Amino acid sequence: MSGVKPLKVGIAGLGTVGAGVVKLLDANADLIARRAGRPIVVSAVSARDRRRERGVDLGRFAWVDDATQLATRDDVDVVVELVGGADGPALTLARGSLLAHKPFVTANKAMLAHHGLLLAELAEAAQVPLKFEAAVAGGIPVIKGLREGAAANELSRVTGILNGTCNYILTRMEKEGLEFGDVLADAQRLGYAEADPSFDIDGIDAAHKLSILASLAFGTRPDFPAVEVQGIRDIRLADIRQAAALGFKIRLTGLAEVLGDSLVQRVHPTLVPVGHLLAAVEGPLNAVMAEGNFVGRLFFSGRGAGEGPTASAVVADLIDIARGENGPAFAMPAMALAGLKAAGPMARAGRYYIRLSVEDRPGVLADITAALRDAGVSIESLIQPASADSVALVVMLTHHVSEQAVQHAIATMESLPASLGAPLFMPILDADA
Numbered sequence: 001m002s003g004v005k006p007l008k009v010g011i012a013g014l015g016t017v018g019a020g021v022v023k024l025l026d027a028n029a030d031l032i033a034r035r036a037g038r039p040i041v042v043s044a045v046s047a048r049d050r051r052r053e054r055g056v057d058l059g060r061f062a063w064v065d066d067a068t069q070l071a072t073r074d075d076v077d078v079v080v081e082l083v084g085g086a087d088g089p090a091l092t093l094a095r096g097s098l099l100a101h102k103p104f105v106t107a108n109k110a111m112l113a114h115h116g117l118l119l120a121e122l123a124e125a126a127q128v129p130l131k132f133e134a135a136v137a138g139g140i141p142v143i144k145g146l147r148e149g150a151a152a153n154e155l156s157r158v159t160g161i162l163n164g165t166c167n168y169i170l171t172r173m174e175k176e177g178l179e180f181g182d183v184l185a186d187a188q189r190l191g192y193a194e195a196d197p198s199f200d201i202d203g204i205d206a207a208h209k210l211s212i213l214a215s216l217a218f219g220t221r222p223d224f225p226a227v228e229v230q231g232i233r234d235i236r237l238a239d240i241r242q243a244a245a246l247g248f249k250i251r252l253t254g255l256a257e258v259l260g261d262s263l264v265q266r267v268h269p270t271l272v273p274v275g276h277l278l279a280a281v282e283g284p285l286n287a288v289m290a291e292g293n294f295v296g297r298l299f300f301s302g303r304g305a306g307e308g309p310t311a312s313a314v315v316a317d318l319i320d321i322a323r324g325e326n327g328p329a330f331a332m333p334a335m336a337l338a339g340l341k342a343a344g345p346m347a348r349a350g351r352y353y354i355r356l357s358v359e360d361r362p363g364v365l366a367d368i369t370a371a372l373r374d375a376g377v378s379i380e381s382l383i384q385p386a387s388a389d390s391v392a393l394v395v396m397l398t399h400h401v402s403e404q405a406v407q408h409a410i411a412t413m414e415s416l417p418a419s420l421g422a423p424l425f426m427p428i429l430d431a432d433a
């Protein structure tokens with residue numbers, strides 16, 4: 001491909017994803033050049049520690065101590081940000097690159113969830129692409145799928161498993177009978193977890209991604225603060241076993257849908273019927289389901305975290321840029337994105353799983369059932385799994401009720417003298433949802 005100008009890439013961040021991008025560009029260089037119409041080469045890199053062993057030869061690239069300088073270097077045509085963090089150097093680099101009219105690629109969902117609208121506006125003003133396929137569901141081409149493949153459809157709902165770390169933890173608990181804390185370190189070692197893993201396990205990472213998906217799907221401004229979030233920290237092995245006995249798996253799901261003139265955005269551990277597509281999503285896999293008014297149901301699945309899959313998505317964006325593609329970041333021009341009010345938590349209804357720990361003594365079950373009756377929550381089944389010592393676990397599945405009623409019953413149950421901590425509740429996904 002002599003005579004063709006290569007696309008010169010500056011990479012900030014050489015951790016799991018950054019090193020993966022260098023390896024992939026090396027390994028598939030010829031194929032990528034044929035598909036992109038020109039070679040894609042790394043010209044300059046920046047990271048915190050120059051000497052760290054990363055399994056790649058960095059001697060060929062210019063080393064830049066201050067990553068934000070990549071934005072203005074003549075040997076950089078496109079900037080790839082793989083540092084992380086909603087603000088700080090990542091945001092400075094993003095703004096600097098777009099203001100310098102350089103295409104910008106990022107895997108940073110935290111930054112996009114907080115500043116996506118601003119960055120989209122800057123990209124449009126500069127008429128350069130802002131690309132972030134890696135930011136949602138790692139290697140799965142779901143951004144492209146919604147932004148381009150489903151662009152002709154009105155989308156009514158997006159549901160998904162959006163965090164590989166949580167899915168990996170829940171699956172290993174389920175298959176190996178391990179407790180939550182036993183598995184987290186493995187997820188970190190395998191490169192799935194965020195630098196601060198509480199972003200994963202507390203559902204914040206999934207919420208970042210959900211707010212990006214909602215914007216793409218519904219033509220709304222990314223609204224991360226409006227996402228209602230609960231993570232998996234309180235899920236015990238006993239919940240997973242009980243759910244399995246009742247025909248469910250526990251998955252951390254994200255749901256976004258437009259209800260009238262308001263937007264539901266929610267991340268919550270959920271009971272998924274074993275026959276449902278999302279129940280088969282295991283380990284670090286992610287999945288996204290979207291409903292279009294002409295295409296029907298779309299189901300995307302694949303690896304949502306880790307070096308190879310995430311690098312694959314970053315390089316796909318670079319190939320688009322090398323080809324000259326430059327569509328709007330969030331499927332329509334930033335100024336056309338609407339602001340929808342958040343649907344209140346009390347607008348919801350469905351079936352729920354409730355688990356509480358109580359002192360094992362006479363009269364407690366009667367108090368629990370009274371709390372449910374007074375709140376108007378009707379119970380489909382109540383189970384008291386065998387438990388040790390003087391602590392009893394009580395597990396209930398409700399009939400279809402309002403979440404407001406469930407929350408009311410839970411508040412009463414928590415205040416009972418025999419209560420041993422905050423009850424856990426999880427929505428149950430409908431089999432055909």
Ligand SMILES: NC(=O)C1=CN([C@@H]2O[C@H](COP(=O)(O)OP(=O)(O)OC[C@H]3O[C@@H](n4cnc5c(N)ncnc54)[C@H](O)[C@@H]3O)[C@@H](O)[C@H]2O)C=CC1
Pocket residue numbers: 012013014015016017018046047048049066067081082083084085089107108109110134135138191192193194195304305306307310
């Ligand atoms: N690991 C994964 O599976 C996925 C990660 N992401 C996102 O990709 C980004 C990078 O993630 P990882 O590679 O996992 O993180 P990491 O922690 O492995 O790597 C971060 C890199 O940034 C460098 N860095 C930190 N501060 C810097 C600064 N001021 N200037 C220059 N370099 C700096 C570090 O030295 C390191 O090389 C994050 O935004 C993350 O949310 C997205 C999808 C999947």
Ligand SMILES: N[C@@H](CC=O)C(=O)O
Pocket residue numbers: 135137138162163164165166192193194200205304305306
């Ligand atoms: N920490 C994230 C990485 C990918 O986005 C996850 O576990 O999904």
Ligand code: NA
Pocket residue numbers: 133134135136137138139140141142143313
């Ligand atoms: Na993706």
